[in-house]
Amino acid sequence: MSKRILLTGGAGFIGSHTYVSLVEGGYEAVILDDFSNSSPGVLDRLRVITGRAVPCIRGSIQDRALVCRVLRDENISAVVQFAAFKAVGESVAQPLRYYDNNVGGMIGLLQSMNDAGCRNLIFSSSATVYGEPESVPIAESARRSINSPYGHTKLIIEDMLGALHQSDPRWAIGTLRYFNPVGAHPSGLIGEHPRDIPNNLMPYVTQVALGQREYLSIFGADYDTPDGTGVRDYIHIQDLANGHLFALKAILEKAASFVVNLGTGVGYSVLDLVRNFEAANDVAVPYRIVARRPGDIASCFADPRLANTLLGWQAKLGLRDMCTDAWRWQQHNPRGYDAT
Numbered sequence: 001m002s003k004r005i006l007l008t009g010g011a012g013f014i015g016s017h018t019y020v021s022l023v024e025g026g027y028e029a030v031i032l033d034d035f036s037n038s039s040p041g042v043l044d045r046l047r048v049i050t051g052r053a054v055p056c057i058r059g060s061i062q063d064r065a066l067v068c069r070v071l072r073d074e075n076i077s078a079v080v081q082f083a084a085f086k087a088v089g090e091s092v093a094q095p096l097r098y099y100d101n102n103v104g105g106m107i108g109l110l111q112s113m114n115d116a117g118c119r120n121l122i123f124s125s126s127a128t129v130y131g132e133p134e135s136v137p138i139a140e141s142a143r144r145s146i147n148s149p150y151g152h153t154k155l156i157i158e159d160m161l162g163a164l165h166q167s168d169p170r171w172a173i174g175t176l177r178y179f180n181p182v183g184a185h186p187s188g189l190i191g192e193h194p195r196d197i198p199n200n201l202m203p204y205v206t207q208v209a210l211g212q213r214e215y216l217s218i219f220g221a222d223y224d225t226p227d228g229t230g231v232r233d234y235i236h237i238q239d240l241a242n243g244h245l246f247a248l249k250a251i252l253e254k255a256a257s258f259v260v261n262l263g264t265g266v267g268y269s270v271l272d273l274v275r276n277f278e279a280a281n282d283v284a285v286p287y288r289i290v291a292r293r294p295g296d297i298a299s300c301f302a303d304p305r306l307a308n309t310l311l312g313w314q315a316k317l318g319l320r321d322m323c324t325d326a327w328r329w330q331q332h333n334p335r336g337y338d339a340t
């Protein structure tokens with residue numbers, strides 16, 4: 001009997017790709033999503049990719065009665081928690097919304113899990129917990145710091161999970177610190193579709209390449225990096241999704257608890273990404289250099305060795321795959337999951 005896994009926020013960008021990885025890895029996955037920042041249109045695409053019905057419950061992780069019922073009725077062995085807000089600027093403007101949704105939502109989810117006796121959890125953390133890193137590559141032992149309410153919610157939850165595990169060793173908790181997920185499933189059926197103007201680089205680049213936006217604004221070319229533009233650890237969403245499969249096996253089969261980076265260990269600048277995208281897809285990405293974006297850092301990339309040692313996972317896909325897959329998704333779905 002394959003184990004049943006609940007993906008809270010499973011209809012989003014990372015959740016939907018992880019859904020595919022888990023089903024292909026032999027698990028039965030169930031999605032719980034309130035569609036506050038995702039589209040139900042993803043469900044039909046997931047059905048096509050996996051060739052089977054996609055169990056999905058519409059609801060919020062804040063609804064304790066619902067979550068408890070789902071955990072019990074569906075006989076859930078573990079939860080992978082993606083349901084959170086993630087826009088840095090918005091979190092500065094609306095901090096209480098972020099603390100309520102991200103931290104409050106997590107507390108409700110953990111209480112429901114405890115009540116239902118399901119104490120296996122994978123949590124989506126972020127490289128944002130490192131704030132402005134003292135050095136790169138960044139190992140998990142690096143000092144953490146806060147540079148936005150969004151980042152603070154991740155940090156608070158990491159600490160909360162540590163305390164929970166200390167208090168009751170029946171909890172097995174895998175915390176995954178994502179670097180910069182980009183790309184899309186190679187089918188072109190699922191991908192990232194920001195509701196408004198994209199905050200993140202790759203969706204902006206694909207929209208410019210398609211002519212939906214006139215040019216890319218590169219936020220600063222005066223950083224202390226080889227070409228002056230910001231350096232990040234872009235990781236293919238397929239590799240990131242696969243990391244969840246490895247993490248899940250570790251908590252379910254070894255009752256392990258851990259905090260690991262999910263990155264490639266390679267840093268690329270904004271200009272590197274733009275040039276690779278143009279070359280890989282034979283398309284132009286006009287850009288202008290503009291002022292730095294407040295809160296941005298010069299360089300951020302992972303030391304990914306711990307995930308390899310503990311989980312046996314490592315990223316396999318390169319920047320070219322990230323660029324071609326992101327482009328295929330954007331071309332086939334210029335308006336995301338809405339009618340194309």
Ligand code: UD1
Binds near residue numbers: 127200202
């Ligand atoms: C951002 C968040 C981070 C969050 C992550 C995932 C900030 C400061 N950080 O990471 O906390 O976990 O997204 O949602 O927002 N860039 C441009 N032009 C653009 C967009 C981006 O030049 O239109 C540059 C940025 O300055 C940066 C790089 O591209 O150097 C990557 O930016 P982005 O994709 O927003 O990711 P992060 O800032 O690393």
